[in-house]
Amino acid sequence: MPELPEVETTLRGVAPYLVGRKIVEITVRDGRLRWPVPGAIHDLVGHKIESARRRGKYLLFKTSAGTLLLHLGMSGSLRIVDPDTEWRKHDHVAILLGSGKQLRMHDPRRFGCVLLVDEPEKHPLLAELGPEPLEEGFTAAHLFEQSRGKTCAVKTFIMDSKVVVGVGNIYACEALFIAGIRPAKAAGKVTRAEYEKLVEAIKQVLGASIEVGGTTLRDFLNEKGEPGYFAQSLRVYGREGEPCRRCQGTVKRIVLGQRSTYFCPKCQK
DNA sequence: ATGCTAACCTGCGCGC
DNA sequence: TGCGCGCAGGTTAGCA
Numbered sequence: 001m002p003e004l005p006e007v008e009t010t011l012r013g014v015a016p017y018l019v020g021r022k023i024v025e026i027t028v029r030d031g032r033l034r035w036p037v038p039g040a041i042h043d044l045v046g047h048k049i050e051s052a053r054r055r056g057k058y059l060l061f062k063t064s065a066g067t068l069l070l071h072l073g074m075s076g077s078l079r080i081v082d083p084d085t086e087w088r089k090h091d092h093v094a095i096l097l098g099s100g101k102q103l104r105m106h107d108p109r110r111f112g113c114v115l116l117v118d119e120p121e122k123h124p125l126l127a128e129l130g131p132e133p134l135e136e137g138f139t140a141a142h143l144f145e146q147s148r149g150k151t152c153a154v155k156t157f158i159m160d161s162k163v164v165v166g167v168g169n170i171y172a173c174e175a176l177f178i179a180g181i182r183p184a185k186a187a188g189k190v191t192r193a194e195y196e197k198l199v200e201a202i203k204q205v206l207g208a209s210i211e212v213g214g215t216t217l218r219d220f221l222n223e224k225g226e227p228g229y230f231a232q233s234l235r236v237y238g239r240e241g242e243p244c245r246r247c248q249g250t251v252k253r254i255v256l257g258q259r260s261t262y263f264c265p266k267c268q269k
Numbered sequence: 270a271t272g273c274t275a276a277c278c279t280g281c282g283c284g285c
Numbered sequence: 286t287g288c289g290c291g292c293a294g295g296t297t298a299g300c301a
Contacts, residue, residue, distance in 0.1 A: 072294090074293070075279075111296075149271095171294095
């Protein structure tokens with residue numbers, strides 16, 4: 001489900017229900033996520049959520065007793081419900097708030113995680129992360145420097161969270177199409193001028209998707225159960241064999257780094 | 270250090 | 286209708 005726009009949409013949806021509220025009860029129905037949900041998260045009961053923010057695709061809910069670190073993996077989602085709402089299959093963790101509302105984490109594939117951390121910036125999962133793509137630190141110079149000597153595909157390169165966070169499979173394909181760069185081209189051979197275009201394309205495509213609530217492919221819904229509308233704006237992702245929207249060519253699919261990769265051979269060199 | 274792969278899971282849509 | 290197969294928005298661990 002989630003790339004950066006979907007995580008950001010989720011954050012904006014749930015934050016107003018969380019910040020300033022006390023945690024009344026935490027229910028772990030199935031703690032078998034990517035890593036076991038630590039028993040210590042119950043220490044947060046009685047503490048107030050002071051802030052809710054995002055770092056890459058991680059969500060961080062801060063309390064005076066520690067920070068809840070949450071990742072939605074491939075299929076995770078959050079919902080705000082009334083506590084008497086019927087449990088769905090794969091509703092794994094729930095947090096009851098002082099307001100009487102409940103936050104529920106749903107994740108069929110269980111690639112997501114719910115952890116308790118003390119100093120988020122020092123945590124191994126966050127310490128090595130690259131810049132936020134929508135912030136100042138994400139520049140063509142950064143990509144150019146980081147990529148010199150790299151033989152991996154430029155698409156794989158921009159999906160590496162140590163290089164830049166939040167660019168997943170959909171938006172990597174879309175951004176490379178907008179920038180006119182062939183996804184399989186070695187990252188180290190992409191020119192400075194191409195990285196200029198790519199940085200702009202990434203900012204453009206992520207920003208545009210956030211504006212319409214993210215991409216709903218099969219199951220992404222926001223905290224109110226509404227879909228995102230970016231799917232209808234996709235230029236190449238999932239369009240193998242269909243006509244390119246810019247030229248008369250046909251969208252092709254290849255596999256890079258075990259991931260489906262869509263591009264137009266005529267528009268992307 | 271770098272780079273590739275296998276692995277973690279469940280569910281869905283497709284062709285037969 | 287049912288079954289097997291391939292595929293899915295992410296990321297880490299482990300190996301060469």
